[in-house]
Amino acid sequence: MFQRFRRTRLNGHLRSLVRETSVSVNDFIYPLFVRSGEGIKTEVSSMPGVFQMSIDEVLKECDELKKLGLYAIILFGIPDVKDSIGSDSLCEHGIIAKAIRAIKKAHPEMFVVTDLCFCEYTDHGHCGIIDTKTQSVNNDATLEISAQQAIVHAKAGADMIAPSGMMDGIIQTLRVALDGAGYVNLPIMSYSTKFSSGYYGPFRDVAESAPSFGDRATYQMDPANRREAIAESISDERQGADILMVKPALAYLDIVREIKDNTSLPLAVYNVSGEYAMLKFAGMNNLIDYNRVVMETMISFKRAGADIIISYHAKEVAKLLQK
Ligand code: PBG
Numbered sequence: 677m678f679q680r681f682r683r684t685r686l687n688g689h690l691r692s693l694v695r696e697t698s699v700s701v702n703d704f705i706y707p708l709f710v711r712s713g714e715g716i717k718t719e720v721s722s723m724p725g726v727f728q729m730s731i732d733e734v735l736k737e738c739d740e741l742k743k744l745g746l747y748a749i750i751l752f753g754i755p756d757v758k759d760s761i762g763s764d765s766l767c768e769h770g771i772i773a774k775a776i777r778a779i780k781k782a783h784p785e786m787f788v789v790t791d792l793c794f795c796e797y798t799d800h801g802h803c804g805i806i807d808t809k810t811q812s813v814n815n816d817a818t819l820e821i822s823a824q825q826a827i828v829h830a831k832a833g834a835d836m837i838a839p840s841g842m843m844d845g846i847i848q849t850l851r852v853a854l855d856g857a858g859y860v861n862l863p864i865m866s867y868s869t870k871f872s873s874g875y876y877g878p879f880r881d882v883a884e885s886a887p888s889f890g891d892r893a894t895y896q897m898d899p900a901n902r903r904e905a906i907a908e909s910i911s912d913e914r915q916g917a918d919i920l921m922v923k924p925a926l927a928y929l930d931i932v933r934e935i936k937d938n939t940s941l942p943l944a945v946y947n948v949s950g951e952y953a954m955l956k957f958a959g960m961n962n963l964i965d966y967n968r969v970v971m972e973t974m975i976s977f978k979r980a981g982a983d984i985i986i987s988y989h990a991k992e993v994a995k996l997l998q999k
């Protein structure tokens with residue numbers, strides 16, 4: 677009749693020929709959590725398969741990633757000492773700076789993205805400097821030390837900086853600071869659209885970064901706001917971001933599509949810790965066909981418009997794609 681495609685005709689290779697989206701190992705950035713010490717590889721109980729690692733273990737992990745064809749990682753640091761301004765992240769001998777140097781030396785072909793924030797480095801667990809009067813983050817004071825942190829990352833050899841604190845004006849601040857220090861070609865991936873979300877729960881266990889008072893709702897976005905999400909993205913594009921991001925991913929695929937249609941920059945999704953944990957524990961309890969659901973989820977990100985997927989599933993996906 678008038679049907680253009682009969683599903684029954686879509687057999688064999690024709691199915692592949694007309695498939696609209698695909699997932700490739702090149703789409704992924706794999707998150708790694710680095711801490712000091714040696715021979716340390718501690719599994720996170722809320723995220724089976726995800727570890728806190730010392731630098732030597734991270735170097736071994738990079739060997740494994742390369743074998744799987746995964747060349748992009750995003751680094752999170754867990755410092756020995758936390759204080760009110762996150763000094764460890766501002767120092768060339770801090771955990772992140774050391775990790776970047778070691779990785780780029782042993783594995784120059786790895787593409788090292790750094791998460792730029794303060795919540796993992798501060799004793800209060802907030803993403804910036806706290807204004808003691810208001811008990812909330814001081815945006816502009818945080819911008820200043822964010823620029824310092826970016827230079828520390830750049831000097832250590834980072835390939836891309838990813839500010840995740842959602843401070844107003846952060847992209848322009850970092851672009852000016854990096855350009856001024858001679859890093860004109862160092863790209864910035866903005867956590868441009870980051871919602872205040874319950875899905876970050878397990879991450880705060882791994883990164884030991886749960887806020888000790890209050891929450892992040894003063895600087896992260898209200899999940900109910902769609903127009904604001906688009907506006908934040910457009911603002912970051914104007915400020916000079918090279919890549920935009922939506923985080924979390926699954927509950928926000930409508931936002932992914934809308935940003936894709938309203939900006940011209942490459943778009944990343946962060947498939948966050950809580951999303952990972954939900955599938956992991958459902959799979960471990962045989963409630964779902966885990967591999968199938970993982971691949972279906974990854975395809976949904978690409979279909980929604982994501983170019984890049986930051987995911988704890990990256991290694992599993994790479995193995996599935998090899999089969
Ligand atoms: C730090 C940061 C967070 C995540 C990435 N960078 C946590 C937060 O904002 O609380 C979350 C990642 C995840 O849940 O997997 N600002």
Ligand code: ZN
Nearest residue numbers: 793794795803
């Ligand atoms: Zn933070």
